[in-house]
Amino acid sequence: MKVLIPKSKPAKGAVGKTGLWRTSKPVVNHNKCIKCVICWAFCPETTILRFEDNSVDIDYEYCKGCGVCANECPVNAIEMVED
Ligand code: SF4
Numbered sequence: 001m002k003v004l005i006p007k008s009k010p011a012k013g014a015v016g017k018t019g020l021w022r023t024s025k026p027v028v029n030h031n032k033c034i035k036c037v038i039c040w041a042f043c044p045e046t047t048i049l050r051f052e053d054n055s056v057d058i059d060y061e062y063c064k065g066c067g068v069c070a071n072e073c074p075v076n077a078i079e080m081v082e083d
């Protein structure tokens with residue numbers, strides 16, 4: 001499925017792919033997700049992929065594991081797990 005253009009796109013910078021900084025990672029439970037895209041809007045790193053049907057997934061190459069998405073999800077469809 002086609003990924004919609006994000007607000008901005010993370011890229012490999014001088015410090016490399018920032019996903020390496022992570023100690024825990026968000027995992028989307030697609031059975032609970034209601035496709036509200038709030039997590040996509042709130043992610044400070046723009047590392048949530050939003051698809052044409054408004055389903056979402058995580059770009060683990062750049063996600064820093066901050067947990068904002070899990071905190072903002074209204075139906076607790078994102079769980080932070082040890083990475
Ligand atoms: S844990 Fe933070 S950086 Fe990773 S997808 Fe969620 S909001 Fe974005």
Ligand code: SF4
Binds near residue numbers: 032037039040056076
């Ligand atoms: S905030 Fe939660 S329910 Fe909304 S799109 Fe993200 S994972 Fe799905």
